[in-house]
Amino acid sequence: MASEALRLEELIDRGYQQGFYTALETDTVARGLDEDVVRLISAKKNEPEFMREWRLKAYRHWLTLAEPRWSSIVHPPIDYQAISYYSAPKSRKDGPQSLADVDPALLRTYEKLGVPLAERELLAGVAVDAVFDSVSVATTFKDKLAELGIIFCSFSEAVQEHPALVRQYLGSVVPYTDNYFATLNSAVFSDGSFCYIPPGVRCPMELSTYFRINAINTGQFERTLIIADKGAYVSYLEGCTAPMRDENQLHAAVVELIALEDAQIKYATVQNWYPGDKEGRGGIYNFVTKRGDCRGANSRISWTQVETGSAITWKYPSVILQGDNSVGEFRSVALTNNYQQADTGTKMIHLGRNTKSTIISKGIAAGHGRNAYRGLVKVAKNAANARNYTQCDSLLMGDRCAAHTFPYIEVKNATARVEHEASTSRIGEDQLFYCQSRGIGPEDAVSMIVNGFCKEVFKELPMEFAVEAQKLLGVSLEGSIG
Amino acid sequence: MLEIINLHASIDDQPILRGIDLAVNAGEVHAVMGPNGSGKSTLAQVLAGRDSYTVTAGEVRYCGRNLLELSPEERAREGIFLAFQYPVEIPGVANIYLLKAAINARRKHRGEAELDAMDFLALVKDKLKFMGMDEALLYRHVNQGFSGGEKKRNEILQMALLEPRLAILDETDSGLDIDALKVVAAGVEAMRSPARAIILVTHYQRLLDYVVPDRVHVLSQGRIVRSGGPELALELERRGYGWIDAGEAERVGAAP
Ligand SMILES: Nc1ncnc2c1ncn2[C@@H]1O[C@H](COP(=O)(O)OP(=O)(O)OP(=O)(O)O)[C@@H](O)[C@H]1O
């Protein structure tokens, strides 16, 4: 049995495929954090006073906080003074005017990653706001989107061009006081994406960002803000992959989503940062705060995530269901292998009447991986007829990994219906043998079984992302005909 | 086609097969019978390559090759098919997807082009009709929520699609209603051909009424203790296994 477990592990144990490093000159601020660094970041970005003050308030608040300890994650202490809080790729002038102005090494990096930056994007229907380290270097299809009144740009640009919108919505879902990592992000965030869909507009293409960590000891502090005004619709894709690095790298992103009346936001993530080596050395520490606010009646927000990378994943994309009849969804596949740790889940906060939420969590643990689902379903006193359905399934490969489920349920309204189902299974030797006895090789068999396990989540991803997700799991997508 | 010589196999150091000798030629149907726990499924699974069993002695030759050297998937691609006594459920994986992957793995192995979706569907629908199965089963997850009989029929459907050279059916007749038994038996009978060998593991004469075997073997405590023609199965049906076990004990006891 032990050898069986080992063999399974070998199959899922492929080296990290995206590990390469691009030599770029970077404009990096000296390590360490104090008020001057915060002011410097703000000044480098030529920010208006309200932004600088907001950052400083966040910084001062951060000083009063301690790292959270309630998760199941274990890591050596992070030295926040050893991190450089600003790094931007150098380009010829002040900033790239077009793709031709972008460092060719950077473009090659994207090419290797398969990020579509050229014409073919248009055919694929994807607009890419590529983030390299801390500054956006390319934004495409802006003109096309602008015709519809859609704003899709880097966060820095939004601060310059649309300060009123930024001021109105920034921190309105995740306040700067929210939690240790979100507060840190609020003080030092470098860049990210901003998106506004005007009333009644359906965004005609999937919007997408690609993140990449590349500079040594540079924390990544992305900030994303997406607003769907009344009756608007947008589907947003976030993909991440990083080059092989030895140092642990901190990533503390914040994503805020706001859906007004009748609006819908779909947010999908495929995360493949460097997970560390087989012994657990290196790898990204990923502490993310993602939250959506169904602010208007009949609004809808869905999170879909495929988490395969990072040494540590600490992430709970949540939905606040304020508007009556609003709907929140969370679907997640989280895979941990070797010494990876994931503590991830969601919070569904039911405030409005007739609000509905669905949670589907698929955790896969292999090697010494540790996988925890942590979810809160909260129904407030006035949230009549709230409904939640939660399903948490764990799949274990081998016998040295672990999966845990921590469901928290707080119901203050007697009309609420909250259902929870959970299961844990092991990739069975019998399943594997059954496939093999049909002529299917063990690698393909494992892929098939894992894909089957994740099916309910994968089917929610846009096609191109689903393809990426299955690649990340080292599998071939099920069901061109299935 | 298949030659088993003095095969010993154990699990967790506990011997289960204790010297099996059996030869099966192309075109023949052999029935393997024997009491519960005598090692019939073990034999079937060892032939299919399950690695939780350790072969401790003996040899298996298949079409002139050493079968024990091959991985389970290689054996399958070389034409061995095992219909499981307990077919395995694979949640989330559409039945049709498994079927297509299995067929194409075999075709690839033979250097043939993979079947495209249209050709595959045509083929599968044809076999489905023959098995009297509902098309909806193709799109359900592999064996998940299938009734006992549906699982068994699904195994025979796979066999019909994969057209094995050596088919081993482990109690495919158990748990079938009378009509289903006829369908399964017809499926097996249709597979009978001069180029193909079939091993039927069964407890009941019912199946052998439809598919008359060339040889019948009785397995007891990991050994073949009696072989004969179809009449042996009839005799077992009448007398049970007791008389054979007693005879076996005598014979073994008398051995020097
Ligand atoms: N994994 C295992 N661990 C321990 N013992 C096993 C294992 N698998 C099989 N055995 C034992 O091996 C013996 C033979 O089992 P096998 O399944 O081959 O019997 P069988 O002839 O197919 O019986 P049945 O008619 O009930 O299907 C039994 O005593 C069984 O308990």
Ligand SMILES: [Mg+2]
């Ligand atoms: Mg059996």
